Amino acid sequence: MTRTSTPATLVEEIARAVTDVPGVAFLKPDLAGRLRSALATPERTSHTAAPPGVRLVRPQHPDGTWHIDIKLVAYSRTRAVDVARAARRAVTTCVASAASENATVRVTVTVTGMI
Amino acid sequence: MTAHTDPPNTPTDATEDERLPCGRLLSEVWTAWEDQADDPHLHECPHCGAAVHDLDQLQSAMSGLREESWDGAAPDAASLTRRVMDVVRLELRPGRPLPLGEPDEDLWVMEAVAARKLRAAAETVPGVRAGSCRLRPSPEQGEGGVEVRMEIHAPSGVALAALADDVRAQVGHAADRDLGMPVASVDIRVTDLIDSSADGQEGRD
Numbered sequence: 588m589t590r591t592s593t594p595a596t597l598v599e600e601i602a603r604a605v606t607d608v609p610g611v612a613f614l615k616p617d618l619a620g621r622l623r624s625a626l627a628t629p630e631r632t633s634h635t636a637a638p639p640g641v642r643l644v645r646p647q648h649p650d651g652t653w654h655i656d657i658k659l660v661a662y663s664r665t666r667a668v669d670v671a672r673a674a675r676r677a678v679t680t681c682v683a684s685a686a687s688e689n690a691t692v693r694v695t696v697t698v699t700g701m702i
Numbered sequence: 703m704t705a706h707t708d709p710p711n712t713p714t715d716a717t718e719d720e721r722l723p724c725g726r727l728l729s730e731v732w733t734a735w736e737d738q739a740d741d742p743h744l745h746e747c748p749h750c751g752a753a754v755h756d757l758d759q760l761q762s763a764m765s766g767l768r769e770e771s772w773d774g775a776a777p778d779a780a781s782l783t784r785r786v787m788d789v790v791r792l793e794l795r796p797g798r799p800l801p802l803g804e805p806d807e808d809l810w811v812m813e814a815v816a817a818r819k820l821r822a823a824a825e826t827v828p829g830v831r832a833g834s835c836r837l838r839p840s841p842e843q844g845e846g847g848v849e850v851r852m853e854i855h856a857p858s859g860v861a862l863a864a865l866a867d868d869v870r871a872q873v874g875h876a877a878d879r880d881l882g883m884p885v886a887s888v889d890i891r892v893t894d895l896i897d898s899s900a901d902g903q904e905g906r907d
Contacts, residue, residue, distance in 0.1 A: 666879065666880060666881065666882050667802055667811050667815070667816075667880070667881045667882055667883070668802040668803040668809060668811075668881065668882025668883070669882065671802055671803070671809040671810075671811075671882075672803065672807070672809065675807075675808075675809065693808065694808065695808045695809075695810070696808070696809050696810065697799055697809075697810040697811070697812065698802070698809075698810065698811040698812065698815060699796060699812050699815065700812070700815055701815050701818075701819070
């Protein structure tokens with residue numbers, strides 16, 4: 588647990604932490620795209636898939652600002668703002684181990700669906 | 703109050719990755735996986751492996767949804783399909799991000815998600831059918847909140863002003879209870895009257 592997180596693994600840790608938040612159904616996984624893909628096969632080019640629902644921008648300097656953008660789908664029985672706040676807390680906790688003490692962590696959470 | 707910082711970008715990222723970097727079509731990979739095809743490439747290729755993992759996650763989410771929703775009751779495929787398609791529609795036309803919670807929290811909900819909740823709330827008023835529901839952040843810099851403009855079909859023979867008040871109250875209540883979205887105003891527009899005697903037994907949706 589003392590190893591340094593690489594960018595990829597940190598994103599994965601964030602994704603896991605958010606997914607574990609009660610009320611989160613899943614991170615926005617381009618579900619529509621996946622379903623569209625399953626139903627049709629239009630010719631389109633592709634790019635390397637980024638981890639869905641999590642965008643992480645590290646600061647250029649250790650004491651800079653981390654930007655983390657979360658897009659999630661919540662369960663309908665939940666209150667959107669409560670889930671979003673819990674997700675933000677989970678992300679902040681997750682990033683705290685990787686960020687320097689003086690760094691700022693800015694977390695944006697968007698509820699993109701409720702099911 | 704300019705309280706909320708910049709809204710998150712409207713989703714424009716084109717992640718239409720139907721064709722994987724290895725050249726395989728995603729649908730082909732999924733079909734092969736579902737058919738348990740004996741294709742060494744599927745086991746070796748990291749891209750195909752990731753795609754299968756995605757499908758696995760989707761199925762896990764669906765299983766979780768089923769457990770969350772039905773509590774041991776018999777699965778309802780139609781309901782499940784409807785809810786999945788709701789998600790698909792929301793992704794295709796999500797609308798704009800709207801603020802949740804307190805100013806500066808940087809928490810958002812997509813317009814289509816909020817509108818669906820508010821329309822459902824309006825329809826809890828007997829005889830009311832909700833139509834268009836447009837939401838936008840209040841231009842008033844100081845108050846924040848969201849302006850709601852909803853069109854409804856009202857039952858004939860009722861006092862429309864009182865009915866609109868009821869709808870407004872339900873919408874405002876749902877915005878807080880279900881979303882936590884601050885509301886600046888709720889504008890109700892009655893666009894049609896419906897004969898409640900003929901409509902009473904019809905289902906919604």
